[in-house]
Amino acid sequence: MSQYFHSIRVDPEKCNGRMKCLRMCPTQAIRIRDGKAVIIEEKCIDCGECITVCPHNAIIPLTDPFGEASRFRHTVVMPSPALYAQFGREILPEKILSGIKKLGFDDAYDLAFTCGEVSFAVQEYLREYKGPKPLISNVCPTIVRLIQVKYPALIDQVIPIQTPRELAAREIKKEKSKSLGLREEDIGIFYLTPCPVKMISIKQPAEKGKSHIDGAIAISDFYGPLLSAMEDIEKTSYREALKSICILGIGWAMVGGICRTLRLKNALAVSGLGEVLKVFDDMERGKLKNIDFIEAYSCHQGCVGGSLTVENLYISYNKILKLIETLEFEQIKACPDIREVRKLYKEDYFSFEGKLEPRPLKPLDRDLTKAIKKRKEKEQIYESLPKIDCGVCGAPTCITFAEDVVKGDAEIGDCIFNLPQKFAELSGELSELLNKSVVVHSHKPRIDNPHNKKDE
Amino acid sequence: MSDENIFSQRFEIRGGDFSNAGKTSTSIKEILQEIGIDPSIIIRASIASYEAEMNVVMYAQRGALTLNITPERLLLRLEDEGPGIENVEMAMKEGFSTATEKMREMGFGAGMGLPNIKRNADDFKILSEPGKGTSLDIVIYLNSTG
Numbered sequence: 001m002s003q004y005f006h007s008i009r010v011d012p013e014k015c016n017g018r019m020k021c022l023r024m025c026p027t028q029a030i031r032i033r034d035g036k037a038v039i040i041e042e043k044c045i046d047c048g049e050c051i052t053v054c055p056h057n058a059i060i061p062l063t064d065p066f067g068e069a070s071r072f073r074h075t076v077v078m079p080s081p082a083l084y085a086q087f088g089r090e091i092l093p094e095k096i097l098s099g100i101k102k103l104g105f106d107d108a109y110d111l112a113f114t115c116g117e118v119s120f121a122v123q124e125y126l127r128e129y130k131g132p133k134p135l136i137s138n139v140c141p142t143i144v145r146l147i148q149v150k151y152p153a154l155i156d157q158v159i160p161i162q163t164p165r166e167l168a169a170r171e172i173k174k175e176k177s178k179s180l181g182l183r184e185e186d187i188g189i190f191y192l193t194p195c196p197v198k199m200i201s202i203k204q205p206a207e208k209g210k211s212h213i214d215g216a217i218a219i220s221d222f223y224g225p226l227l228s229a230m231e232d233i234e235k236t237s238y239r240e241a242l243k244s245i246c247i248l249g250i251g252w253a254m255v256g257g258i259c260r261t262l263r264l265k266n267a268l269a270v271s272g273l274g275e276v277l278k279v280f281d282d283m284e285r286g287k288l289k290n291i292d293f294i295e296a297y298s299c300h301q302g303c304v305g306g307s308l309t310v311e312n313l314y315i316s317y318n319k320i321l322k323l324i325e326t327l328e329f330e331q332i333k334a335c336p337d338i339r340e341v342r343k344l345y346k347e348d349y350f351s352f353e354g355k356l357e358p359r360p361l362k363p364l365d366r367d368l369t370k371a372i373k374k375r376k377e378k379e380q381i382y383e384s385l386p387k388i389d390c391g392v393c394g395a396p397t398c399i400t401f402a403e404d405v406v407k408g409d410a411e412i413g414d415c416i417f418n419l420p421q422k423f424a425e426l427s428g429e430l431s432e433l434l435n436k437s438v439v440v441h442s443h444k445p446r447i448d449n450p451h452n453k454k455d456e
Numbered sequence: 457m458s459d460e461n462i463f464s465q466r467f468e469i470r471g472g473d474f475s476n477a478g479k480t481s482t483s484i485k486e487i488l489q490e491i492g493i494d495p496s497i498i499i500r501a502s503i504a505s506y507e508a509e510m511n512v513v514m515y516a517q518r519g520a521l522t523l524n525i526t527p528e529r530l531l532l533r534l535e536d537e538g539p540g541i542e543n544v545e546m547a548m549k550e551g552f553s554t555a556t557e558k559m560r561e562m563g564f565g566a567g568m569g570l571p572n573i574k575r576n577a578d579d580f581k582i583l584s585e586p587g588k589g590t591s592l593d594i595v596i597y598l599n600s601t602g
Contacts, residue, residue: 286506358495371492
């Protein structure tokens with residue numbers, strides 16, 4: 001079994017080596033080998049950029065099929081709050097949750113309330129924290145993996161508080177097993193996910209051994225059936241439908257939601273992996289010491305921009321924003337009791353069930369002197385390359401190609417700019433061979449070789 | 457263990473070039489990651505080299521930062537051609553700064569640069585000649601924990 005589980009697979013039947021993913025991958029984790037995309041597991045952070053960009057749908061997110069739930073005696077679906085922004089404005093969370101139950105699940109759980117609890121817990125953590133700043137939200141698993149792989153030095157600044165989905169799953173299992181007299185293993189908890197990375201955070205959590213969630217279903221797979229299931233659900237009054245929505249939690253679907261609902265003044269909200277990289281670079285240089293909190297998402301606009309959502313991400317961002325504004329206007333809060341949260345916080349209810357460890361990329365060599373020697377070789381190889389990042393060798397850039405050569409994963413001759421030279425060498429050897437063997441053979445084999453016309 | 461240089465690379469820095477500011481410290485970080493230096497050492501080297509680089513960008517005409525590595529330590533040597541520092545003792549105090557209003561508007565010049573470098577270094581030397589320039593030697597031991 002490989003060391004890292006990934007939620008992304010390449011379908012070799014569909015892939016025709018168009019190289020879009022090769023260029024898009026933010027951690028240079030893709031190579032084209034024999035005309036097909038291959039993912040380097042150590043480097044992949046499951047951001048899903050390749051899924052979005054592939055013109056042939058050849059990169060497949062590994063989520064659970066709909067029917068997976070049948071192996072449990074009791075099933076609960078927890079949708080990401082991003083689901084609430086996938087439909088028309090008149091379809092409110094209450095109706096969506098009823099629709100899920102009509103699809104054959106025993107229960108549907110609104111995560112917004114748990115998000116609200118975690119918001120308060122984050123507030124507590126920020127208040128008590130004395131170490132280096134800023135602290136980073138751990139809600140986006142891609143960001144957590146990015147830090148493990150590319151910014152290991154920032155790992156202690158990731159807030160060690162459980163994500164709402166993990167916390168809710170743990171509590172639902174406890175509660176349901178008691179009330180229904182079932183074993184916790186008989187209760188299946190499924191997360192409706194806006195992105196593939198949540199799937200890995202379930203199969204292989206960054207900070208602990210096992211997730212409390214049993215599977216993840218893509219919002220895009222769920223959308224059609226849910227839409228038809230909601231058709232004949234009676235509409236309740238607007239205020240009635242809104243009254244149980246936690247205003248603190250609903251913002252978790254979009255970038256800036258946590259900062260906004262907690263009214264954090266000295267905080268940054270960043271979305272889009274490229275932007276996050278810039279902010280983390282600055283952070284590593286010690287430039288953001290005066291900022292308290294960073295909310296960072298790999299997808300543009302936050303979870304509403306996930307690659308497994310349906311609605312245009314700017315429209316769904318706007319829908320969440322409008323929902324928050326409506327709740328503010330109607331003065332509906334439906335928030336958890338902060339005193340209760342503080343009490344639970346002191347009892348370590350929200351704490352990580354493990355520790356986040358860095359996962360730095362392998363250096364060129366374990367031995368410092370050898371690593372430095374290899375780095376020099378890499379620089380020399382790079383100098384000999386055309387530096388146009390054409391991608392024909394199968395690596396995204398000339399510098400990554402040079403690295404692959406030094407690591408022994410590619411050969412210098414794979415660069416087409418080295419081809420004429422390689423060809424000349426090869427034809428030289430060949431003609432030498434032919435000259436030797438001409439005595440033995442009765443006829444000369446015909447060779448089409450522009451470099452070696454004298455043999456024709 | 458020998459204390460012989462096994463790696464040396466020089467980075468030129470231009471004074472006033474704010475759009476490229478930070479590139480040197482990023483390159484240094486990438487080199488250190490690639491050769492397998494411990495993350496806790498990398499972050500100290502990143503911060504120190506960034507502050508040193510910014511001092512050149514903000515105050516000097518030009519400068520160069522050289523990364524030297526021996527099996528035992530990193531040495532970041534900065535040499536610049538600039539105004540130099542009139543009072544080194546003052547400049548080492550937190551909060552002391554000669555930054556212009558414009559630099560402060562950009563978020564620089566909080567007077568934390570040199571003290572921050574010193575805090576992240578195991579050994580730190582500063583030599584400055586007013587009117588000529590400044591040189592810094594920043595040493596971080598590879599087996600230290602900071």
